[in-house]
Amino acid sequence: AQKVTQAQTEISVVEKEDVTLDCVYETRDTTYYLFWYKQPPSGELVFLIRRNSFDEQNEISGRYSWNFQKSTSSFNFTITASQVVDSAVYFCALSEPLGNQGGKLIFGQGTELSVKP
Amino acid sequence: DGGITQSPKYLFRKEGQNVTLSCEQNLNHDAMYWYRQDPGQGLRLIYYSQIVNDFQKGDIAEGYSVSREKKESFPLTVTSAQKNPTAFYLCAGGTYNSPLHFGNGTRLTVT
Numbered sequence: 001a002q003k004v005t006q007a008q009t010e011i012s013v014v015e016k017e018d019v020t021l022d023c024v025y026e027t028r029d030t031t032y033y034l035f036w037y038k039q040p041p042s043g044e045l046v047f048l049i050r051r052n053s054f055d056e057q058n059e060i061s062g063r064y065s066w067n068f069q070k071s072t073s074s075f076n077f078t079i080t081a082s083q084v085v086d087s088a089v090y091f092c093a094l095s096e097p098l099g100n101q102g103g104k105l106i107f108g109q110g111t112e113l114s115v116k117p
Numbered sequence: 118d119g120g121i122t123q124s125p126k127y128l129f130r131k132e133g134q135n136v137t138l139s140c141e142q143n144l145n146h147d148a149m150y151w152y153r154q155d156p157g158q159g160l161r162l163i164y165y166s167q168i169v170n171d172f173q174k175g176d177i178a179e180g181y182s183v184s185r186e187k188k189e190s191f192p193l194t195v196t197s198a199q200k201n202p203t204a205f206y207l208c209a210g211g212t213y214n215s216p217l218h219f220g221n222g223t224r225l226t227v228t
Contacts, residue, residue, distance in 0.1 A: 004159070006159075009157070035216060037219075042221065043205065043207075043221055043222040043224075044207075044219055044221045044222060045207065045209075045217075046219075047218070050216050091159060104150070104162055104165060104175070105160075105162075105217060107152075107159035107160040107161075108159050109157070109158055110157075110158075110159055
């Protein structure tokens with residue numbers, strides 16, 4: 001069965017610290033997508049990144065970076081020089097396999113990040 | 118502006134009453150989804166629809182019903198059979214394997 005685990009329930013850092021959010025997934029499929037979403041206090045989920053299972057290149061976008069390691073089934077997310085506006089709940093998600101019309105996402109439990117000034 | 122629109126933002130109902138949550142989209146997404154979020158938990162899939170007049174149960178469909186009469190609309194009814202309906206409900210839309218776009222959610226409280 002597919003599963004996503006975010007072991008860190010809550011993380012608290014001081015502004016300008018770097019922080020890494022862990023995500024470990026389980027799937028028997030060889031092709032899949034991984035996602036990160038941000039949920040600010042307002043409630044909507046904001047898409048951050050999608051990664052294809054064939055693409056293990058790390059990605060950097062401004063202060064955000066993602067480390068995808070298929071060998072350890074992990075897709076970790078790092079925020080460099082955190083800011084108060086980064087405070088939110090972050091979700092890692094795994095998609096149904098390609099070739100299935102579902103497009104359904106399986107979410108981890110979420111990590112609540114609190115960045116204090 | 119394009120997006121997924123959920124209404125209302127807050128909804129209060131008495132136990133035993135059915136209630137319908139609205140979800141409308143103008144992004145021309147083929148697929149639409151309903152997720153439920155409880156405090157400290159991830160999102161769990163209730164129902165999804167890939168085309169008009171067709172929908173499938175997700176992981177926690179019991180006590181819920183949906184319809185998809187139009188591509189733009191995917192309302193969710195929380196019936197009296199749902200034993201623990203108080204939660205935050207999120208609607209999403211997407212095309213095949215594209216990132217899902219989410220609405221702002223409806224917070225339902227049943228007392």
